[in-house]
Amino acid sequence: MAATRQHHTSPETAALDYDVIIIGAGLSGMYQLHRLREIGLKARIFETGTDVGGTWYWNRYPGARFDSESYSYGYSFSKELLQEWEWSEHFAGQPETLRYCNYVADKFDLRRDIQFESRVTAAIYQGDTRSWEITLASGARSTCRFLVTAVGPLSTPTLPRIEGRDDFEGQSFHTARWPKEKVHFAGKRVAVIGTGATGIQTIQTIACEVGHLTVFQRTANWAAPLHNGKIDAETQRRIKAGYGEIFARCKETFACFVHTPDPRGAFEVSDAEREAFYEKLYGERGFGIWQGNFKDILIDRKANATISDFVARKIRERVKDPDVAEKLIPKNHGFGTRRLPLETFYYEVYNRDNVELVDLVATPIERITRDGIRTSEKDYAFDIIIYATGFDAITGSFDKIDVRGANGARLRDKWQHGPETYLGLMVDGFPNMMMLMGPHTALGNIPRSIEYSVDWVTGLIRFAIDNELTFLDATPEGTAGWTDHVKALGVGLLSNEVDSWMTGINRNVEGKQTRIVARYSGSAPAYRERCDAVAARGYDELRME
Template identity: 65%
Template sequence: MAIIETPVRDATAEAVLFDAIVVGAGMSGLYQLIRLRELGLRALVLEAGTGVGGTWYWNRYPGCRFDSESYSYGYSFDRELLAEWHWSEHFAPQPETERYLNRVADKYDLRRSIRFRSRVTAAAWDEAGLSWTVTTEDGGAFRSRFLITAIGALSSPTMPNFPGMDSFRGQAFHTGLWPKEPVDFAGKRVAVIGTGASGVQTIQEVAKTAAQLTVFQRTPNWCAPLHNATIGAEEMAAIRARYDEIFARCEETFSCFLHTPDSRNTFDVTEEERNAFLEKLYAERGFGIWVGNFKDMLTNREANRVISDFVANKIRQRVKDQRVAELLIPKNHGFGTRRVPLETRYYEVYNQPNVTLVDSRATPITRITPTGIETSDATYDVDIIVYATGFDALRGAFDRIDFRGRDGVTLKQVWDHGATSLVGMLEHGFPNMFMLLGPHTALGNIPRSIEFNVEWVSALLGHMQANGLTRAEAQPAAIAAWMDHVNEVAKGLLSMEVDSWMTGVNINVAGKQVRHVARYTGSAPAYRAWANGIAERGYDGIALT
């Protein structure tokens, strides 16, 4: 494979030729660029925004922060950066994380290889030229040997389609497309539509200053306390001394968090021991109560009822008005079967006189008016509407780009009845295209998955470079075997019975919603073992020519 030291103008395609194009300058795109440079490849990153950061660039809504411990979230590959960076909180807020990723971009001089304000709209494979042509919204055209998507699992915001949305005369924002300029809620009448993770974080902040906050909830979620705290110099020094231990822990746990399921089943212990354990988890930081609970919590219906009842009673204790408390307790899914938002005094918000909860299932929103929101039984005049309506997860960002592989077949066509992949990173019919956070990669504590996937792709590119190979394509039999494994490990999970982005029901397939296994539900170590096995067998299942 020829290494291109400078971009070359391809007269035939009227496009600039690179070795590799990376779509997205978030956490995965930045790290991939570093590794591509180490391979000596000429790389270009195309980024829709005006700065680096991905998730932490676009999501600037009030209260936005990690729900993974900060020191388990940052990059592990750079010892200098680990030694110099001081995380100010156990769960860092968005501005700090954006600063961190800008520090990485500065340290490695990455911006000279990034083209900002360049939203990718299409990418087409040319079999004769063994290259991809990537086009951007502003008319730019670029060719590369390899195409690497770093577009994120939760990066395509979804808006509702209420009548009259364009007529609203106040301010309106989606949490995933928040403006850089501060939004002042003080003394304002604010509506928040949605109570998922971003909605919960927004609500608990807006309630501090808004004159009136009206929350429109369609589906309540099980939330658990974050228990955030600041990190002083002495504690940060102790954390730095444990970084090897911290990252080794993330390497061995089920979801790459510092927490992993307890070795006991729910009914292996007495009721007294069980309650004491649940109380302990509820009082601890982070996701322990979700991913560090009894090992059968997400597979045994009766065990799940125990934890659901426990958390429901906590909500009843924290919310004074029991009618409101019951509205906040999910009735259509058990604890942990959907993503669990972590909160800081979220339930206490509903004790405030300036906060009203509207049950949007009982009284649905019928339209947005010039002055507010109309439901089936009332009208609410507001100054600001916040749409915390989530994302078209996992494959949504892929659907918004016109990917065309061999013979002009689109990725949408291939994924018409649900996405497929080889270890979430390759798809048959799309040679030399690698997906860093494609469907069926191990998610969980995402930066830990990002580092593994970037290094796996980089190792494959290095193997191709060393052996004079120019084309890589996943084979159908290997994809079928991987998908059989993906479906097998999902069996018996209570979460597979629940409508959520984790089961693909946010995707409209052939005009209807079809539940399928939309993510890898096995352990991160099992995922890595499968991917590493492919590499160890000489990239078995990938046609290299």
């Protein structure tokens, strides 16, 4: 499709406040600011929090940490930064990662162009000036030519729709809105609602500290050992010498991790070989058991059953009470068909005398009371309730902002039946707006995807500046084509048959009870090849004026 490029009188423009406004000062927003400065543009970040870090600023709950190897997670754009920074663990915890974000902000002097405690409530496209007007919760307004959203796929927490939630007189908080001050658990009666990734990390961390812990589980999740450890001096030296190879490896793998699927199928080996392979993966660090497993375990039910049965046996070996073990083994989805939480002695927590598991399928919560939680079976008294109830994922952060494109069209209306995007980076009818880590983009090892998306967006903006273009928009055909392509890639994936944040399901959000294809599920190299081709042809699939 040929681009529509028109050169005519520039639209009547008042002076704009900024060339580019970025929403969010997490890993995406910080790198985007750095790149825009490099090409000489005036850019501003508006950030809701009081400091940088995004995910790592908000998620301060006990046990929060990477599930990507630290040395594959950090930024790759600065060799100097890579040599200066030393990760202390193979999978760094939240405090260390937040220190890293602050180190980056200081090293590249980013804070002078970041406005904190500035929540964006509206972003309205101005057709007459081909610009965006951004409104903050304070009422302050700013204008820019280009808008870049860096709001994160998992940044809008959701609380369960349970009656009486505000009646509880003890402490309560969502894992993603954890208090900055220390929470004292010693001797306390604590409830955790939810056993997803944040729930698992919190539960395994606080179980030995609390007086009594009650875990309320609606949906059991598969989890596998993280096998974290400290990085010794010799390993540190090897990592710093090998960064080129590490990032080259991430660039060639399916999802930008250091792991990639085994080329064999689960039934191309003997039963004994398959069992030995699973044992090897179960004993290794990180996502190998999910991302480095047989090529067919996420598309073939029988192949998936072999790994599901293996991990179920491991859970039964690790949990002493057979009834509790069975409750912890998922029955409604196969291993790896949801994003896999990695754990450190999580299952052993349920062998402790001070830990109880409540199955919400058998005995659902009826309400929160002044003193605790009432299920259909009994009343529980608590001092602290922790909501590990997840996020309104991928599109939720966009829904929080009144985003209006050409002719006042609302983004949430356009996406009411599921997201529609061009390359996961733009949306037709929303000119001069680019998205980082939005719907339909390659997620995987997030910072690797971030750097690629930021570089692509920066290239597009630079192209616009160099060619005096004030209007960039995806076409309806381009958006429909990419959206259909993303949907086609999801056909046959077992994960798209499962209710999860990756399929847009959230029972706690009105209108999000129907599965959608919210993410690109092809390989990262194929995604980059497609986007690179568009850039190489001078962005000929866009409308440009």
